[in-house]
Amino acid sequence: MKRIFFYLLLLLYVNVLFSNNNTLLLQLDEEINKRSEYEEAKEKELLLLEDMFRYASSKESKYQILGKLFDAYRNYDTNKSLKIAHEKYQLALSTNNKDYINDASMNIAETLCMLGMFKESLEIMDVIKQDELPGFLLPYYFHTYRTIYGLLADFVTVDIMRDRYLHETNRYRDSIVAFNQEGTLPYVIVKSDSYNFNGDYNKAICLIKEYLNKSDISLHDKAILYYTLSESYRGINDKYNEKKYLILSSIGDIKSVVREYVSLRRLAVMLYEEGDIDRAYKYVTLCMDDAVKCNARWRILEVQKMFPIINESYHLKEINHQKRLKNTLLTISVLSLCLIVAIVIFYLQKKKITVARLNLIKINNELSKVNSELKEANQKLIDMNKSLTESNYIKEEYVGHYLNQCSVYLDKIEQYRHHLNKIASAGKLDDLYKLLKSSSFIEAELKDFYTGFDTTFLQIYPNFVDDFNSLLTEPIQIKQGELLNTELRIFALIRLGITDSVKIAQFLRYSVTTIYNYRTRIRNRAACAREDFENKVMNISK
Template identity: 50%
Template sequence: MKKHFFLLCYITLGLLPVQAHVPEMDSLLKRLDTVIKERPLAIEKKKSRLRELELRYSHSLSEEERFLHLGRLLEEYRSFNADSSLALTQKRLRLAQSLKCREYLDNARMNLAEVMGIAGMYKEALEQMDKVCLDSLPGYLRTYYFHNLRTLYGWMADYVILPEEKIRYRKLMKIYTDSLLERRLMEHDTLFYIMNRCQHYNQSGRYDEAIRLIKPYLEVGDMHYKGIAAYTLSESYGQKGDTEHETKYLAMSAISDMQTPVLEYAALPRLAVRLFHKGDVERAYTYLKLCMEDAVSCNARLRILEILKIFPIVNEVYQLQIQKRQRQMGWALASISLLSFFLVLAVIYVRRQMKRTEQARREVEEANNRLKELNEELHCSNNMLKEANRSIAENSRLKEAYIGRYMDQCSLYIEKIDEYRRQLGKLAAAGNVQDLYKSLKSSKFIDKELQDFYAGFDDTFLQLFPTFVDDFNALLMPEEHIIPKQGERMNTELRIFALIRLGITDSVKIAHFLRYSVTTIYNYRTRVRNKAAGSREELEKRVADIGKMDS
C-alpha cells in the first residue's frame, strides 16, 4: 500500500522518471493504437467468417463431416468466445459418442478439457482428461494430450494459493513438458515444438538459448502465430530482466492479437502494466479498459482476475491526472480572461490616440472587428470549457461513488467467500461428504449474493440520483407508472433504465449484468418504450439526461 501511495504522488507531481522510448518502440505503440482503432472492422470480418463456417456446418451431410467441421469452428471460437467454445466442445462430444469412434471421443474430451481450462474449471478439465485412454491415442493426439495437461497444471500453479501445491503443480507441468520434448511427439521445425522447447529453457534459466531458438519464427507463419512467437520471446526477455525488449515484443504480440482478432489474450495486459510503470498512465488505462471489455465479452474469467489486480491502481492514478489537467485548465481560463482585459485596454488606448486622422479611424475599426472575433472565439471557448468541466465533474462523481462501492463490495465478497470456504472445510474435515456435496450443489449462496449485489446497486444508484424513480415515471403515461414491490427500491425494468442512465446501452452488457437473456432485455426495453408519454424513440435519450447538472 505504501509503495502504491508514493507511486501516485510521484506521478501526480510529475516526479516519476519516464524512460525515453527508442524510436522503434514509439513506432510500435503508434501502430498498436492505429490497429485498435481499426479493430471493430476486423471483429466484424471475424464474425462474418464465423457465420459462414456455421452455415457450412448446417449443410454438412454426415455426422463425421459435422464432427470435423465442428473442430474447425472450435479453432475459430477458441480465443474469441469462451461460452460458444464450450457449447461447441459439448456438441462435438455428443457427436463422437453417437459415432462410437474412440479416436473422435478422446479428441472431443480433450477439446472440452482445454476450453474448461481457459474458463478456470480446472477440476472438471482434469476429470475429462482422466477419461482419455493414453495408450490408445494416435501420435497427433498424444501430443495434444501432454500439451493439455502441461497447460492445465501451469495455470493451476499460477493461481493456487498454497506454496506446497504451487510446487507440486510446477513439478507436474515440468513432467508433461518433458514428455512432449523427450518422446519426440512433435516435429522439431514446428512453432508448437519450438514454443515448448523455449518454455523448457526458460524454466531452466537458459534464456539466451530460448531467445535464439524462437527469433527466426517472427518472420514466418501467419499473423496469429507471429503473435504467439513474439509473446514467447517477451517471456524470455522478461525472465532475463531485459524490460525494454520485453516491452517491444509484448507490443508486437498485442498488434498481432488485435489484427487476428482475438478477445482472449495475454500480451496487451502485460504491456499496459509495463507502460504504467514507465509513467505512460493514459495508454495503460486505455489498454486495460479495452482488455477488461474484451475479457467480459469473451467471458474469459482468468483474464478478468488478472486485470482486476492492476486496474484499480491505474484508474486511481489516471483520475489524479485528470484532476491535474482540470487545475491547469482553470489557470488557462484565468490567463485568457486577464489577457482579454489587457487587450480591451489596449484597444481603448489605440482608439484614443488615433482619433485625429482617418487612418487612425480605419485602424480602430479593424481593431474592433478583430476584438469582436476574439470575443466570439473566447465565448465559444468558455462555453466548451464549462461543458467539459460539467461532464468531468459528473463523471468523477459517478466514478468515485462506484469505485468506492466496488472496493467495499470486493472486500466483502472476499470475506464471504473465505467464510464459505471455512464452512466447507469444516464439513470436509468432519468427513460429512453428503452435506458437503449438498452445499456445493446448492445455489442459495449465489442467489443470496446476487440479491445483496442488486440491493447494493439500487442503494448506490439512488444515492446518486435520489429522484430517479419519480423522474423516470414522469416520462411515462400516468397509468403506466412503474412502482417497485414492497421491500424493493427498484425492480428489473427500473434497473435496466438505471444502467442506461449510467451510459450502458448495449443489451448484451445489460443482460450479462442482470443475468437475463438478451431477448428478455430487448423485450423489457420495447415494452417500456411503448409506455412513453412522448416520443418512444426519444425515451432512452431523455432517461440519459435525468439528474444532469445545469451547464
C-alpha cells in the first residue's frame, strides 16, 4: 500500500513538473509571436543612437556612442557591427589614443570571429600587446581570445588541434576569472563555465543561482546565465531542469532582441528528441532565419547540422498528415454520398412519415388525455377510499361507544326508577318532589356523556388539539382536568362531518346563535384565510 502511495505521489510530481515546462513553452510561443514588436523597439533604439552620433560634437563623445552602437548591434547584425567597429578604429586612429585603438581592434577581431574568420581574428589579436593594455581592457582581451579558441575547438576535426585549442580556451578562461572581481557577472559566467568544463556541475548551479537572486540583472545577462545553468543540469542528466532553463534563456533572448544565440537551437533539438516535431521545426527555422539575418556564420553552421534532420521529419509528418487528410476526405465523400442517398429515401417517404407522425401525435394526445383522466379518477378513488376508511373507523368507534353508553344509561335509569319507587313507597313525597325537580342527575350524566365523547374522539385524533391550535393565531387553552372545551368540541363535531349548526346545538345543548357565535369567533382567529379555515380543520389527520 505504501509503495502504491509513493508511486502515485511520484506520478503527481512528474505531472506537475511537465505541466510547468509546458506553461513556459506556451509563454515562449507568445514571446515569439510578439517578436516583431520587440524588433520595432530595438530599431527605434538604434536609430536614436545613430542620431546621437550624427549630432555629437566631439570625437570623445562620438567614440562613446559608437561603442554603444557596437554593443547594440553585436548580437543583432554582424555586418553592421563590423562596420561600426571599423568606424571606431578610424576614429581611434584620429585621436591617437592607444587604448581606443586596442579596444576598436578587439571589436573588429570579435566580429570577424562571429563571421567565422578565425585566422584574421587571431592576426589582429596577436598584434595587440597584453602588457600595454590597461586593467579595464584585459578582461575583454582574454574574453576575445577565449571566444576565438573556443569556436576553433568546436569546429576543428583533428583531435590534436582540438586539444590545443581547448587548452588555450581554458588558459584564457582562467585569466578572465583572475582579472575579474569575485561576484561580478563576468566572473560568475566564466567561473561557472569553468566548473561545467571540469565536471563540477553542482558548484556551477550554486554559483549561478546565488547570483540570480540579485535584482539588477538585465534580460540578456539572465539569458546567458540561464543557458549556462542548463548546461550544468545537462551535465548531471537532469532533463527537466535543462529544458526549463533553455526555455527561460530563449525567452530572455527573444525579449532582449538578439539574433546570435544557442538556447533556442538546443531547445529545438530536445523537443525533436521528445517528439514535438512542430515546435522543433518552428524553433529551428527561427534560429536559421536569425543566424542569416545576423550573418553569424558559425551559428549558421551549427543550425545546419540539425536543420535538415528536423526539416525532413517535419515534412515527413506533413506528408503523413496529408495522407491522413486525403483518407479522411475520401471517407467523408463516401459518407456524404450515403447521406445523399439516405436523404433521397427520406424525402420519398416523407409524406408517409408525416402522416404517421401526425397520427402518432394524435394518439399520444388522446393517451395523455386518458392518462390524465385515469390519474384524476385514481386520485379521487384514493381520496374516497381514505374518506370511507376513516368514516368506517369513526363509525366503528362511536357505534361501539354509544351502544355501550346506551346499555349503561338503561341500567342507570332502572336504578334511578327503583330509587324513586322506594322513596314513593316510603311515603316521602317531599323528597320525591325534590329529586324530580333537581337537574343534578342530568348534569352529571351530560358530563359523563361529553367526557366519553371527548375520550373517544381523542383516541381517533390524538393530535387534534395541537393541530387545531396550529391553525390559530391565538391557541385555545384547556382548563385543568378537561379533555376538550366547548370550542374544541364544536370543531371536533365538524371534523366528524357534522357541520350543521342546528345539529351541533342539539348535541351540545346550546342555542343555534351561541354555536354560530363560537364558530365565527374562532374563524376570526384563524392563521389562514377565514373561508379556508374549516376545510383545513376537516383535513386534520388521525
